[in-house]
Amino acid sequence: MSDRPRGMRKGLAGYGDAGFSLFLRKAFIKAMGYSDDALDRPIIGITNTFSGFNACHRNVPDMIEAIKRGVMLAGGLPVEFPVISMHEAFTHPTSMYVRNLMAMDVEEMIRAQPMDAVVLIGGCDKTVPALLMGAASADVPAILTVTGPMITGSHKGERLGACTDCRRLWGQHRAGEIDAAEIEEISGKLAPGPGTCMVMGTASTMALVSEAMGMMLPGGATIPAVHADRMRHAEATGARAVAIAAEDLRPRQIMTEASMRNALRVLQAVGGSTNGVVHLAAIAGRLGFDLDLEDLDRLGAETPVLVDLKPSGQHYMEDLFRAGGLVTVLREIVDLIARDCLTVTGRSLGAEIDAQPASWSQDTVRPLSDPIHSGGGIRLLRGNLAPNGAIIKQAAATPALLRHTGRAVVFTSLADMAERLDDPDLDVTADDVLVLQNAGPKGAPGMPEAGYIPIPRKLAAQGVRDMVRLSDARMSGTAFGAIVLHISPEAAAGGPLGLVRDGDRIALDVEAGTLSLLVEEEELRTRRKNWTPPAHVHAERGYAKLYFDEVLQAEDGCDFNFLRAVPRKPEA
Incomplete structure (x- = not known):
């Protein structure tokens, strides 16, 4: 045991007299009914x-x-x-x-x-x-x-659990397979x-x-x-x-x-x-x-x-x-x-x-010789679209989509996505790549779990259950799909994600660990010159100001820079 102050003597309030500080502390804590024996x-x-x-x-x-x-x-x-x-x-x-x-x-x-x-x-x-x-x-x-x-809960004999089943069943509701009354009934059974x-x-x-x-x-x-x-x-x-x-x-x-x-x-x-x-x-x-x-x-x-x-x-x-x-x-x-x-x-x-007690026969944890998935549950991706990295939970993705090139369908914000995603006139096919910008640490703000971009309603109604989707946002661990997340730097911080436009070609190759925007560098330079940050990525007071001034990118855990043991030096 170290010789530093312990118990009631630890971290005394500063009254200029340590004896009085301890006396006062004990006087007030005794108002809680503690005895001297307890306080020792x-x-x-x-x-x-x-x-x-x-x-x-x-x-x-x-x-x-x-x-x-x-x-x-x-x-x-x-x-x-x-x-x-x-x-x-x-x-x-x-x-x-x-x-x-x-x-x-x-x-x-x-x-x-x-x-x-x-x-x-x-x-x-x-x-x-x-x-x-x-x-x-x-x-x-x-x-x-x-x-x-x-x-777990159950519905019509099916075992249910939040929140993977929340997302799966809500997707069925969006596709018109579950009506409003049944989805409301299900909501009372997912978290029992x-x-x-x-x-x-x-x-x-x-x-x-x-x-x-x-x-x-x-x-x-x-x-x-x-x-x-x-x-x-x-x-x-x-x-x-x-x-x-x-x-x-x-x-x-x-x-x-x-x-x-x-x-x-x-x-x-x-x-x-x-x-x-x-x-x-x-x-x-x-x-x-x-x-x-x-x-x-x-x-x-x-x-x-x-x-x-x-x-x-x-x-x-x-x-x-x-x-x-x-x-x-x-x-x-x-x-x-x-x-x-x-x-x-x-x-x-x-x-x-x-x-610990010896293990026993069970079917939840597989042996190394018979895994659920090989090659890593989570993969790191890099490329001109994610210079500081992005990740994908490949174990929960559709295997056929882990190598895919498609046309970008871009949503510039959460509000834009909410407004247009289910528009019957949205120009989108199952082979396209859904792109969400400005949903990162600063862009949203708070890097919400919006990376699980819903399948557009008209495609869901056609039976489409997965598409390549990418953003600077996060995704709930309960979610699934061919979804690229945590793209860094985020769009709102000037990252290449913010330069993507409708119709651009994007190539994902999970096995190679790459995420590429197939646009000429000269065109990207032009777009970069014309780029401006979203107006909301600053605040004048309170926690919001602290947040926008100090929050770091995904690779640093979105912590505040001044709270790190060794803060990042500002870029020149």
Whole structure:
């Protein structure tokens, strides 16, 4: 244990008299009914991310009680405190826009309040990365747990889950195959209880990669939100928080370049969300290194997709839980990971794998010899249309479209797309390439999950289910299709995507890793001279000003530059 101030003596308010500061602090905390004995114990903060707007976090109050029980059984004093709570479907313009605000809230509240360790409760997509970003910057002993995935629902005997089935069934509704009354009935069956999306969306992905990085106790990523094991895991997390406080085990000792590489390996093996790339890049930037996109690509080539979960497969997260959870995946790729990485248990990842119960026969996690998909779940693309990179979740795409050349049909903004996409007179065929501009970090703003561009209604009615689509936006991990995302630099920042015009030819070759705009350079130079940024990419006050002044591109995780451990130098 270090000799730095602990408990109530940590981070005293500045009154110019340390003795008085401690006296005053104790006077006010005793108004909460604490005894001197309680106040002499290690203080474990617990982030309360519950909100009436956040169904993914509906079980957080119960989890907090279980965490508190674990803390007290281990001799600590649990103190919960609120931080920002955000839900993907309830945050305007997008939860990504406020992810960095939540990360700042977490970082500053951990620093500002006296706690010897902190339990981070995540769940809905952007909360886990925000918590880990803030914890990485504060570097106070921290341990993560998550709310867990929802159980599945059903409709007419068909098993359903948010939100891959949301998108699939909504597509059928757009095509006229499901009427308004039935789609409304379905909306009450897709999310039948508390917890996060039960497919391999961003929430599931971030839970799994966080466990792989060592920031969560083993097994925690896949336990369903309603399962009793969820509460037992929360109790164990609270108890372990007291121990890491005594050991002074910090996030930066756990989240290293090697453990991040393990996370990328798992991201590929589970067929994880493309959003995971952005979030891991942001966490890496807080730790002082850059996420290597070429390394992501190499790892993908070596690591087949093994988990048979929607949208790349057929099963759901509760099936992965029944199959043994993450350790079942880790055992299949054990020769591809760094076993010696430290975890929040105080032991290595390899030791934790060996300590888990032996695997059993199941059909959710495939063996290396029989994968769901080979060649990488996520591929990096480069070319004159994406100088700083773009990505595609090839495991969830139509194979025939992974090498495709087509005519661009361009939407200059989200509003333009909403206005014209379903116009019967839209000049579009199934062989065209749908292009969405100005939907990136600054362009939207907030890089919304608009990359899942709907199939134009008249094509959907003809039975078209997939097309090549590309943008500087993100896509939900629950989505699927031949969709190119995170094109960088974004259109609103002057990237080549903003120069694309209707009728241009675009070539996608996923196997070669290329994305090309087939337009002469002289013509592009002319277009570049005439280009002007969208009028809205600045603000005069408040969080919006901070956002537009500081947000970085996708390869840097869309974090704020000044929050990185080593900020980017402005371009000359």
